[in-house]
Amino acid sequence: MPVALSIHGLKKTYANQLDALKGIDLYVEQGDFFALLGSNGAGKTTAIGIICGLLNKTSGSVEILGLNQDTNANKVKRLIGLMPQEFNFNPFEPIEEILINQAGYHGITRADARIQSEILLKKMQLWGKRFDMAKSLSGGMKRRLMLARALIHQPQILILDEPTAGVDVEIRRSMWLYLKELNSQGMTIILTTHYLEEAESLCRHIAILDEGLVIEQTSMKKLLSKVDQQVLILESSDELPKEITANNFSYERLDDNSLQVVLESKTNITDVLQALAKQGVSIDHVRSAQNRLETLFLCLTNKDA
Amino acid sequence: MWIAYKTIVIKEVLRFSRIWVQTIFPPIITTSLYLLIFGGLMGQRIGDMQGIDYMHYIIPGIILMTVIQNSYANTVSSFFLAKFNHSIEELLVSPVPYWIILLGYISGGVARGFVVGVGVFIAVSFFVDFEVDNLLITVITFLLTAILFSLAGFINAVFAQSFDDITIVPTFILMPMTYLGGMFYSIEILPQFWQDLSKFNPIYYMVDSFRLGFLGVGTSEFWTSMSILLAMIVVLATVAFYLLKKGVNIKT
Numbered sequence: 001m002p003v004a005l006s007i008h009g010l011k012k013t014y015a016n017q018l019d020a021l022k023g024i025d026l027y028v029e030q031g032d033f034f035a036l037l038g039s040n041g042a043g044k045t046t047a048i049g050i051i052c053g054l055l056n057k058t059s060g061s062v063e064i065l066g067l068n069q070d071t072n073a074n075k076v077k078r079l080i081g082l083m084p085q086e087f088n089f090n091p092f093e094p095i096e097e098i099l100i101n102q103a104g105y106h107g108i109t110r111a112d113a114r115i116q117s118e119i120l121l122k123k124m125q126l127w128g129k130r131f132d133m134a135k136s137l138s139g140g141m142k143r144r145l146m147l148a149r150a151l152i153h154q155p156q157i158l159i160l161d162e163p164t165a166g167v168d169v170e171i172r173r174s175m176w177l178y179l180k181e182l183n184s185q186g187m188t189i190i191l192t193t194h195y196l197e198e199a200e201s202l203c204r205h206i207a208i209l210d211e212g213l214v215i216e217q218t219s220m221k222k223l224l225s226k227v228d229q230q231v232l233i234l235e236s237s238d239e240l241p242k243e244i245t246a247n248n249f250s251y252e253r254l255d256d257n258s259l260q261v262v263l264e265s266k267t268n269i270t271d272v273l274q275a276l277a278k279q280g281v282s283i284d285h286v287r288s289a290q291n292r293l294e295t296l297f298l299c300l301t302n303k304d305a
Numbered sequence: 306m307w308i309a310y311k312t313i314v315i316k317e318v319l320r321f322s323r324i325w326v327q328t329i330f331p332p333i334i335t336t337s338l339y340l341l342i343f344g345g346l347m348g349q350r351i352g353d354m355q356g357i358d359y360m361h362y363i364i365p366g367i368i369l370m371t372v373i374q375n376s377y378a379n380t381v382s383s384f385f386l387a388k389f390n391h392s393i394e395e396l397l398v399s400p401v402p403y404w405i406i407l408l409g410y411i412s413g414g415v416a417r418g419f420v421v422g423v424g425v426f427i428a429v430s431f432f433v434d435f436e437v438d439n440l441l442i443t444v445i446t447f448l449l450t451a452i453l454f455s456l457a458g459f460i461n462a463v464f465a466q467s468f469d470d471i472t473i474v475p476t477f478i479l480m481p482m483t484y485l486g487g488m489f490y491s492i493e494i495l496p497q498f499w500q501d502l503s504k505f506n507p508i509y510y511m512v513d514s515f516r517l518g519f520l521g522v523g524t525s526e527f528w529t530s531m532s533i534l535l536a537m538i539v540v541l542a543t544v545a546f547y548l549l550k551k552g553v554n555i556k557t
Contacts, residue, residue: 014557052398056556074400082398088391097319098395104312105399149395 002065004030004157004188005051010060012046012212020046022212023060028205030065030156033183034190035199035220038209039301044192045085047209048161052082065156078106081155083146085162085192091135095126095145098134099152106153113152120148123178139166147175157188164198176202196297200224210301230263231289234272236282244279248272260289309401310409317413321379321420328379328417332371333424339367340432343489355491355522364429365519366488366512369450371425373483373508374475376418376451380410380458381471388462393555403549407459407542414455415448422447435519442527443518449534450511454479456541463548463555482508493524507537 005028012021021043028034038044049055051062053073062069064076089098096117103113121127124144129137137145143163150158160179164172179202183189193199199206200220207217216223235258244251244259248267252260261272273283321328340363348359355362387393396406437443457474465471486508492500503509510530517523549555 054394054397054556056552074402077398077400080398084394086391088394090387090390090392092323093316093320097316101312101316102395102399104315105309105396105401107306107308107400109308110312 002030003063004028004032004065005190006063007047007051008061010047010050010062011058012043012050012055013058019212021050021058021060024209024212024214026207026214026217028188028190030188031183031186032188032205033179033203034188035203035206036190036192036209037196037199037206037297038192041211042209042301043212044209045161048082048084048159048190048192052080052159053077078153079156081150081153081158083143083150083158083160083163085165087142087146089134089142089145089149092133094131095134095137096121096130098145099149102149103152108153116152116154117148120151124148140168140171143167144171144175151182155187157190158182160189160191160193162193163191164193164195172198208297208300216300232261232263232269233287233289234259234261234276234283235285235287237284238282240281241279244276244281247275249275306402306405309399310405310412313396313401313406313409314412314416317379317383317410318416320383321413321417328375329421329424332375332421333428336367336371336425337428337432340364340429345432355493355524357520357522360433361435361520362491362516363489364433364435365516368422368425368429368519369447369512369515370483370488372418372422372447372451373454373479373511375421376414376454377458377461377475377479379417380414380455381462381465381475383413384410384459384462385465385468385471388465388555397556404546407545407549410459411452411455414458415451418447418451418455437519438521439518441518442514445531446511446514446518446534449531449538450515453507453511453534453538453541456538456545459545460541460548463545463553466554482506487512487524491524507533510534 005026007024007026009023009025010021011019011023013019024043024047026036026047036044036047046055050057051064051069053069053076064079067076067079069076093101096114099117099120100110100113103116104110108116117130118127121130124147126137126141126144126148129141134142134145143166147160147163150160163179164175167175176198179189179191191199191203203220205218206220206223208215233254237257239256240253240259249264249272250262254260263269263272269286276283340360344360344363348363351359353359353362384393387396461471461474485503486506487503488508492503492509495503504525510525510533513523513525514527514530517527
């Protein structure tokens with residue numbers, strides 16, 4: 001598979017001597033949906049800033065679709081669409097103008113930009129507000145505007161830095177669907193997020209940054225297979241018996257109708273449900289108490305024992 | 306590149322046009338008042354200056370003052386606000402060469418200087434009848450002055466860290482230099498020492514050339530003035546381009 005993004009020994013030391021990136025290597029395949037995770041201050045936004053030309057690197061190299069960033073800066077910029085974490089548009093500009101201007105910076109004529117902006121604004125449910133100043137939009141609308149702006153020049157690589165922060169559930173789900181659609185059409189998407197279920201459900205590969213270093217880079221499947229236990233919550237509409245015999249699992253009684261069950265990797269949920277059924281306990285609902293990726297993330301970054 | 310340049314210029318023109326009450330209208334009112342008070346009321350007592358009645362004499366200086374202030378104000382406020390609200394990143398992530406970014410902002414400053422200058426010219430026409438003596442000299446002087454002060458405003462915006470920083474230079478440097486550059490008087494009426502000192506003020510050469518274009522009278526050599534203006538433009542353009550390319554106060 002051709003490489004969309006290749007980073008070698010990327011270092012960034014800020015003027016205050018903070019080593020934000022301590023020599024990272026990163027590879028993203030073309031057409032991938034890639035998660036770049038890390039705690040606040042791990043170096044994600046710095047890495048994205050360097051890739052997109054917003055920050056100067058201290059050393060190392062960045063290649064986009066085989067083009068070296070140092071020698072092909074403008075060609076590289078044409079290939080990337082960035083949706084940054086912070087709102088970075090002029091709040092006193094009408095939203096359609098913001099898109100048309102961004103298209104113009106990429107060499108797209110105003111006539112073509114109007115057509116493309118109409119498509120994107122309708123997709124983002126912002127068409128009715130196209131003449132409004134950007135400052136009048138809600139937080140979620142501003143995020144959608146930035147996504148539309150990132151897509152206006154039809155980039156091959158889309159970089160999303162916390163795209164759904166502050167977006168309500170309904171819009172978040174529709175954004176996920178749209179991003180999946182873009183990815184299925186061949187667009188490489190690199191995503192940073194604090195919603196780990198978002199990364200788990202969207203991304204096929206993942207890298208975890210911690211204190212300026214890549215501490216894990218693998219496929220999502222491989223990473224999740226490392227989880228050696230699962231915590232589930234089992235709910236019954238009937239009152240649970242006072243004593244439950246648990247041979248192949250451990251449990252904690254949460255209230256009269258629900259149990260929190262810890263399953264080791266060898267045990268599967270059917271065994272547990274059968275064991276409970278033999279004791280006259282019928283379970284109506286099963287749900288995960290903890291996101292698997294979250295468990296791993298906390299474990300890898302030593303944020304949880 | 307041409308599309309990107311056109312986009313920046315259109316964005317700049319739309320920006321100052323949208324807030325015309327702040328950007329275009331006030332200088333027209335202010336300069337009309339200058340003309341009415343200094344030219345109309347006080348001018349009758351002052352008499353002639355270089356053989357021209359005072360009301361006519363101050364018109365070129367007043368128009369050029371608005372061009373200087375507005376060209377400067379446009380680039381300094383627009384580029385500083387783009388830094389402040391991070392919308393400059395829209396340009397930094399795009400394949401726009403730095404010299405196009407600079408040229409776009411400078412053209413925006415020149416455009417505002419032109420619009421306000423023409424506005425003042427029209428307003429002045431209501432008070433006095435006059436004809437432009439040499440349109441070519443007038444236009445060249447206007448253009449070079451507007452370019453020079455747009456560049457100066459751009460450099461100020463690059464270094465500015467707060468809103469205070471974008472008002473300090475216009476208030477404490479630009480305004481005194483404009484007033485002392487022979488806007489309201491001919492430097493010939495000054496004592497020799499102050500005449501010599503005035504010749505170190507670049508605005509003196511701009512006002513003098515503009516007056517030469519408008520009224521056909523001046524105290525300095527036109528080509529000397531143009532050479533000084535061009536040399537300053539080259540220096541400031543080089544500095545501005547270097548700052549932008551290095552990403553001073555824009556990229557970390």
